[in-house]
Amino acid sequence: MLSKHSLPVKAMKVSLEKTVEQTAAKHAASQGGLLPCLHEIQSELGYIPNTHLENIATAFSLSTAEVHGVVSFYHDFRTSPSAPQSIQICCAEACQASGSRELEAGVADVLGVEFDETHPTDNYRLERVYCLGNCACGPSVRINDEVYGRVELASLPQLVTEALQP
Ligand code: FES
Structure with missing residues (x-):
């Protein structure tokens, strides 16, 4: 069926x-x-x-x-199909104060996918979120269920490669 x-x-x-x-x-x-x-x-x-x-x-x-x-x-609305995995960049104030704006501005270039879109491999979706409860260790990024702190733009591609499921 x-x-x-x-x-x-x-x-x-x-x-x-x-x-x-x-x-x-x-x-x-x-x-x-x-x-x-x-x-x-x-x-x-x-x-x-x-x-x-x-x-x-x-x-x-x-x-x-x-x-x-x-x-x-409304952040809950999506305009493209969901993907089996997700990468969420925290864009709330505490993370902004510790450098998340650089992540937000550069992530599309380093990963090859825009916010609220699914990567061409259909493997993951890139999203903004507003606080992951990890404010003291920002900038914070969640890849699937795992939260990572003090993430820098330069190290993001390697982190994504290691954290995503094949
Ligand atoms: S503001 Fe980013 S984890 Fe709280």
């Missing part, structure tokens, strides 16, 4: 479009219906596809920028 995640690409596209359209139509008439709509889409698909923000905006008579603004404001 095929699961939702093993459908052929064309069937997956149709399913994705249908889910977005039906969910948006269901919530569009409700006052404050955008957030429940976005939550339901993410719950159903695992993320809110960037390519379909325009459809959602149309259903709610909003601009795509307005919907994008809501999606990007």
Whole structure:
């Protein structure tokens, strides 16, 4: 039996479009219906596809920028599929004070993936987080379930290579 995640690409596209359209139509008439709509889409698909923000905006008579603004404001919303592993860079104040801004600014270049996106290998997703409970040892990075302290940009690629599952 095929699961939702093993459908052929064309069937997956149709399913994705249908889910977005039906969910948006269901919530569009409700006052404050955008957030429940976005939550339901993410719950159903695992993320809110960037390519379909325009459809959602149309259903709610909003601009795509307005919907994008809501999606990007809430850190729990994702606009790309999740990955089996994750790398989280702490961007909260204590880590900023100990140098996380350099990590935040340079991580895309050293790892080859942007924030909130899945690496081309589909092996991990890069995310910002706001405190990992390791403030005294910042900058902090979590790779899967392990938290690392005093992480420097230059040492990040090696740390990632060692910490990620093959
Ligand atoms: S602020 Fe980064 S771990 Fe707390």
